[in-house]
Amino acid sequence: MMRRPTPNPLEWWQAAVVDPTTPRHEEEPHAGFYTRRAIKGGPLIPVRLHLVQEVDPETGELMADERITSEELGQTRDPMPLWMWTHLRPIMPGEYRALVEAHRTDPRMSATHAAITTHETPTRPRRKTYA
């Protein structure tokens, strides 16, 4: 039996980013760009889910089962607990990249388990945009 790779792994995410009410299955994580919070009021954390597809270049068939991986702030995470137990909100790639940059440059963002305060340090505009 030929096993073809999923043609558009980002299909669900593309729908969900536009329509947040897109049906979501608990045990079926989808590739895409997301954000979540570690605690209530905490900074937004960028999360990326990626579908790994090992494809035979000659036949175009999958050489192994497709598997979902996830990356959060440069670290590989188990995608299932993230998908099932945290509220992942689909976001646009530009927002994802901006969040990654914010975590790199803004000390308030890097403290993921502390509520973010906007009134202690003023938020200044970043000239470089990622949108």
Next chain:
Amino acid sequence: MLDDQNPRAVSGDNNPPEPTPYRADVVEQHAAKANEFLDAAGDWLDLKEIESEEQAGQLVDFLDGLRKRFKLADDDRKADKKPHDDAGKDVQAAYTPILDKIKKAGDRVKPMQSAWLLKVEAERKAEAERKQAEARRIAEEAERQAAAAASRNDLAGEADAEAAQKAAEKAQKDADRFAKSKVNARSASGGGRTQGLRTYVYASLKNPRVAFMHYQDHPALHECLTQLAQQEARAAEFNAETDTIPGFDIRIERK
């Protein structure tokens, strides 16, 4: 002398600073933070306009921070002001009943004084009229004497008429002075302030349309009309898209 070496080394120079009616350290902290945010606001203004969703999101955070800073400072202002407000209320509560009683006593008694002064003024007015009439009569008499003396070539009579003329002028001056004098009640002991009648002028609206035309260019009237129209335009039942208010342009702004 130590004072010559260091002018600050004087008795009392190490006293603590004068107490302020607020927490000076808290105010300083708020001022420092406010300056920091103002500086950041300058960065935002330098941008001239928001160019991306990312910047819009950052501006949300900045504005949220500003709002929270305002609230924190305002909360501390209220906290620092409260004891003074409470003390002010206590002072008011202590004094107001006394002041009210004194005012009430004065309000009850004053009409008696006014009635007396009005009565005296009426008498004074009658007396002034009598003096004016008397002055006129003396003047006429003096003129008559002068004319009679002149027709008779009576030198003695002319001298008498001249004296009568002077008397008439004096009587007129007295009458004028009396008419100008004001009615008042002087202190019996010299300790109280002289009281008189005060003139109050009141205008009551009789014809609004005519009054409106008279004041149609007055800025205060414009302000009042604008206020009325704003009130109507912001009412729930007013549809800004379709409804109109005569004399006003309805403008819709979103910001």
